[in-house]
Amino acid sequence: MPCVCLQCVRELVDTHPHGRRAAKCPECRAETAEADVRPNYGLRQAMASLLAIHMQTAPLQTSPHPAPLHYNPADFSTKRFLFTAEEWDETQRSLAECRETYRVAAEHNRRCEEAMRREWEEMERAAQQQQQQQQTTSRLTVSVVLRGSTRPTLHQEVPESFDDLLRKVLERFGFGDRPVREARLFAEGALVSANEHLRDGDHVELVLVAPQPSPPAPQDVPLPAFMAPSPPPRHSATSTEHQDT
Secondary structure: OOEOOOOOOOOOEHHHHHHHOEOOOOOOOOEOOOOHHHHOHHHHHHHHHHHHHHOOOOOOEOOOOOOOOOOOOOOOOOOOEEEEOOOHHHHHHHHHHHHHHHHHHHHHHHHEEEEHHHHHHHHHHHHHHHHHHHHOOOOOEEEEEEEHHHHHHHHEEEEOOOHHHOOOOHOOOOOOEEEEEEEEEEOEEEEEOOOOOOOOOEEEEEEEEEEOEEEOOOOOOOOOOOHHHOOOOOOHHHHHHHHHO
16 A cells, blocks of 8 residues: 655655555655654545645546555646545545534634633623722721820711821811821721722721920020029138138
């Protein structure tokens, strides 16, 4: 039975009585392994079908010859290829298998596309719901602490950011004109950064630290009489002379 070289699509001749093929193609001199030169009628039939379609020949005819016909793919003088009945049946089976494989692959791709489309729609729906929940007006509990004393609790709508909350709290408790040295925001016991948005239902504690008044500059002022240092004791001359004697 003839074999086809996978490099130049040429038939190889038998070199062994038990069916072994030549290890080297006589046409292209390609080092072809034994597994590559086994009978491969699928490649042969595919090449013949492509050539027949390309040359716009008549439909393939079934040959009554029992043995497969040798052909030269490079010879385009004849636009017709003859096959045995066995080769024709094998070609039809190969085409049916290819159609089935293509149908299964197309069905798998369609199911994957539908699953990805459903997953994408669910993600978009969840994002829209989350955005709507964030836009809904709600209330949170704010405790204002100034110099260790807790002021009454303020129920305030959820602001956009920490700066907005600080401004509203200062206006509510009359701290608008007073400078604030430090303002810290605690949500659920954790320190919240200034650029972090508040969430619905957070219990917020706002700690305001007012600046300490600076001590007055020292000035040269006369001290009171009772705070003036007492002068050193004065000794009389008689006492001094008495001590000398």
